[in-house]
Amino acid sequence: MHDGSHDELDLDERDEESDEPPRRPRRKGIYILPNLFTLAGLFGGFYAIVMAMNGRYDQAAIGVFCAMVLDSLDGRVARMTNTQSAFGEQMDSLSDMVSFGAAPALIVYEWALRGLGKLGWIAAFVYCSGAALRLARFNTNIGVVDKRFFQGLPSPAAAALVTGFIWLMDDSGFKEAGAIEWLSWTAFGFTLYAGLTMVTNVPFYSFKDVSFKRTVPFIVIVAIALFIAVVNLHPPLVLFSLFVCYGLSGYVVYAWRKTKGKPVTVFSTSTHEPDEEGLHR
Template identity: 40%
Template sequence: MILDTPKKVAFFLPNTFTALNMGCGFASIIFSWKGDFLSACTILLLGAIFDSVDGRVARMTGTQSQFGEQFDSLSDLISFGAAPSFMAYNYFLADYGRLGIVVAFIYLLCGALRLARFNANITKVSSDYFQGLPIPGAALGLIGYVLIHLEIESLRTVKVISIAYVLFYSFLMISNIPFNSFKNSNWVKKYKKAVFFIILLIIGLVISYTKYMVVTLITTYVAFSLIYFFKNKGKFEHIFEWSNDNEDEEDS
């Protein structure tokens, strides 16, 4: 079937945003290599915006495809896996020699495993919760950590904490801890105007106080998610188990 021109543009558009996201990741690696960490962080934040747009554009235009999903994952691995890993190594971990290399690689490996698990279970996981911290969230954790260190020089004397910090976000990605996606939140649906105002306020604060707000937002999200999970552990005990599905497949 030959697609008409408008349809071709519709299929091309979301993949364009995905490619722009990948380009931001590549540019961030170059900036990190040159020691320009502020630009490396800023361009990754732009990549995160492109990443949030491509899926929405695909749904709006009805052009979701398996190709688009795989392309998006490959792009995310570069922008939110390789680029933050390389940046964290150059800024925090290079002084630790082989240990620093291993820690940076563990983050990249966990990011790849997170994306592979997401793709494998995409039809099984409830859209209400993410299985483990999404890789863009982990990347924001590293980006915010670098930005706050660029702003507060006294933090640079305690680089050893960065090893634990990077490992913490690495293992959050491959954990079974549920992180709320807010896609079907009743509270969000009930208070749409308030949510819209909060989003605008957050955007304004991020633009005005980027170096403080990125780490504040992701830390708040992770902290509240962990607290909610441990206080309601029984509720989520079997949320990511699909033994019945697996047994049905074996029987067939």
């Protein structure tokens, strides 16, 4: 005969199980190594703002350049150590907005644009908003853009154009540009150029296909040593000249490809293999 005692035991076990608190989802940890580089880059941008507020524009420019170096390292470190994460991507974007968006805009406004009145702060805002739009577009288009090229001038290079000019002029003895009309308007032009070029579709080479794991000829190491020596001759002039050339290179490539009838946009023909398909019309 069927006995109801088994049913009662089953009910008791279910009641006991139902009394147990639900298990919490396991918290995801944060990879410390790449985020240390990101935080250090954020500190570089914050340091630059503080130095500009104290009139130390040369130190402000150096802070931005240091943030650029650290920004180029955090992603590579994450990939090399297999520590990529969604948190790291968001942290990197927020850090870039401070270091390469807000900081250069505030520095150039304090150094040269304040005396231009409304035009001055409008130029600074165009640069700051251009950096924000550039970063947002980069994050949303990351899966469909050819990785060999940036869509528009990358924000670190735009920051180098603006702060590099300030660093060079400060090193030449122009500590306060607000009282010098031609210098204020030159800074105005650089700020607008950098801000607007960030939101264009002009392709700028990204150097992401350069692999540090491959062997290179001995002459490459010699060339790197010579480059370091040249930079040390006069860092403000050499670095600013390099970024001026890079800031113009996208338009040169665009015009050359246009005249040759070659593809000019950075969108891939396939969303599955964007870095293999290359550019298309």
